[in-house]
Amino acid sequence: MKNTYLTLIFVALFGLISQGQGLENFANFPGTGNTYQDGTFPGQDGSTWSFFQCRGDMTITAPTPCLGKARTPSAEITSGTIQNGCGTLSFDYMQAFSTNVSLDVYVNGLLVGNVTSNGETGIVKNSGSITVNTPGAFTFDFKQNSASAGQVSIDNITWTGYSSAPLPEPTNYPTSFTATTVPYRINLSWVDATGAQLPTAYIVLASSQNNIAAPVDGVPVVNDPNLADGTGAMNVLQGSQGCFFENLPSNTPYFFKIFPYTNSGVNINYKTDGTAPAATITTPNTVTLSNQNFSSYSLAPWVAYNVVGAQVWMIDSIHGVGGSPCAKMSGYAGGNFENEDWLISPPMNFSLYINESMTFQSAYKYAGPALEVMISNDYNGTGDPTLYNWTPLTATWSAGNWLWTPSGNINLSGVNGSAVYVGFRYMSNTTEGSTWELDDIVITGDVPVGIANPEEALAPQVFPNPASDKVALNYGDNQQKEIRILSLLGSQVFGTTTNANSCSVDVSAFAKGVYFVRTFYPESGKNVVTKLIVR
Numbered sequence: 001m002k003n004t005y006l007t008l009i010f011v012a013l014f015g016l017i018s019q020g021q022g023l024e025n026f027a028n029f030p031g032t033g034n035t036y037q038d039g040t041f042p043g044q045d046g047s048t049w050s051f052f053q054c055r056g057d058m059t060i061t062a063p064t065p066c067l068g069k070a071r072t073p074s075a076e077i078t079s080g081t082i083q084n085g086c087g088t089l090s091f092d093y094m095q096a097f098s099t100n101v102s103l104d105v106y107v108n109g110l111l112v113g114n115v116t117s118n119g120e121t122g123i124v125k126n127s128g129s130i131t132v133n134t135p136g137a138f139t140f141d142f143k144q145n146s147a148s149a150g151q152v153s154i155d156n157i158t159w160t161g162y163s164s165a166p167l168p169e170p171t172n173y174p175t176s177f178t179a180t181t182v183p184y185r186i187n188l189s190w191v192d193a194t195g196a197q198l199p200t201a202y203i204v205l206a207s208s209q210n211n212i213a214a215p216v217d218g219v220p221v222v223n224d225p226n227l228a229d230g231t232g233a234m235n236v237l238q239g240s241q242g243c244f245f246e247n248l249p250s251n252t253p254y255f256f257k258i259f260p261y262t263n264s265g266v267n268i269n270y271k272t273d274g275t276a277p278a279a280t281i282t283t284p285n286t287v288t289l290s291n292q293n294f295s296s297y298s299l300a301p302w303v304a305y306n307v308v309g310a311q312v313w314m315i316d317s318i319h320g321v322g323g324s325p326c327a328k329m330s331g332y333a334g335g336n337f338e339n340e341d342w343l344i345s346p347p348m349n350f351s352l353y354i355n356e357s358m359t360f361q362s363a364y365k366y367a368g369p370a371l372e373v374m375i376s377n378d379y380n381g382t383g384d385p386t387l388y389n390w391t392p393l394t395a396t397w398s399a400g401n402w403l404w405t406p407s408g409n410i411n412l413s414g415v416n417g418s419a420v421y422v423g424f425r426y427m428s429n430t431t432e433g434s435t436w437e438l439d440d441i442v443i444t445g446d447v448p449v450g451i452a453n454p455e456e457a458l459a460p461q462v463f464p465n466p467a468s469d470k471v472a473l474n475y476g477d478n479q480q481k482e483i484r485i486l487s488l489l490g491s492q493v494f495g496t497t498t499n500a501n502s503c504s505v506d507v508s509a510f511a512k513g514v515y516f517v518r519t520f521y522p523e524s525g526k527n528v529v530t531k532l533i534v535r
Helices: 003-018
Strands: 022-024 037-042 050-056 076-078 086-095 099-109 110-117 124-126 131-135 138-142 152-160 175-182 185-191 203-205 231-237 241-244 255-261 278-282 287-290 303-308 314-316 326-330 337-346 354-366 372-376 423-426 435-445 461-463 470-474 479-487 492-496 502-506 513-523 527-535
Touching: 086 099, 086 110, 099 131, 099 152, 110 131, 110 231, 138 152, 138 461, 138 479, 175 255, 175 278, 231 241, 326 337, 492 502
Parallel strands: none
Antiparallel strands: 022 152, 037 050, 050 076, 076 138, 086 124, 086 131, 086 152, 099 110, 099 138, 175 185, 185 241, 203 231, 203 255, 255 278, 287 435, 303 337, 314 326, 326 435, 337 423, 354 435, 372 423, 461 470, 470 502, 479 492, 479 513, 513 527
């Protein structure tokens, strides 16, 4: 069937091919079943194509490669070296299963396109014409955008030859270039440039110093998302309007500039006249409150608590993210059994921080009740967790079939206390017992502006907290103390000096939000900082 289709395509496009158009419809792709494989095959362009972690049973017009999701190594298809340049590129693709598609397209290692499909399982779509404008020898690389990108079938790749007339530089810069930050990551956004000549793409340059130089025409800048050496760069297509840098250190300033460009390779043409949009931001002063990747082959310092059933949380030594250890819980042991089992963090002092958040990764298989994640500030740390108050948290969970899935950033800042616990609750019954795995659990908080290295000793009990009317600060001592309540920006909203062992504060006129009770003991020189939430 594919050969017949190829003949029709060849006849229909003969004139175009004779003018420098290429075609690859994977007639020689060897995969047929549902097993993910690596291999090579001869392409119709004469080069040797390579594929990694692809299956062959989800076809557009057979044979068709289907790139897997969350595979190791990442699923991709690459061409050999093709001659005579590439002007534009297009191809068919299809979302193979329920997970949404995000597929990146590279030419000579530079990102030239990204295609998506959201909730369109089994529907064949076309990428549209992707501008490449690369002269001479080139390679294609179709690669999964991330570990969460869904399985995608690709077929019927066509491309035109390189045009000898490079585009002029873009007319205008993008606007509204903005940097925002969350722990260990900076997000950049902008509004695409307009004008007579639109950009092909943008280069975003990053540095830990205010020393960014403009790029030079004819010299492409390769992607460098790692800012460990103090500099970085990202090529971003027109229309994407955003990118990010992650795994960044805390409390570190970074500088960014964005330059639009047309063409690629030796003909790349940057707009550098005038003033390029710039942004600067400092990463939060983030503290890691708990970091558990189970690399010690132990659940500790997290604790397993068995409420019902004989099965318990345990370590799986090889099936974690990237083949690492992970935590595992299953209610199946030769049959399904009723279970309730908790995996609980060590206590964390949320009174000293703001913007507390959590991320983790999960994977599971087999039918059964969903895993839950919850938070408590009244759990005693050792007893039956079901006897205490736990607030459910919203997370993104694995879709099953052992797919490791990031939870997304989970906001914990609405909870306060000097002993806060996070717990995962597993349930199973006599008819269903799924197996769940957890890995890379990270809980962080930010040190507030103007408060560095706060003393935890002598911290008052703040009740109620959160509060909306009056708050009691109970110290339990009669030392002289200076009490100040500060906003997140460090401005004082209340102050007093007292020897009393308690103090009542009316917060009904305070704006809703997070505050800090800062107590200074003149005799010892110690500072005590406690978080207060006003609702």
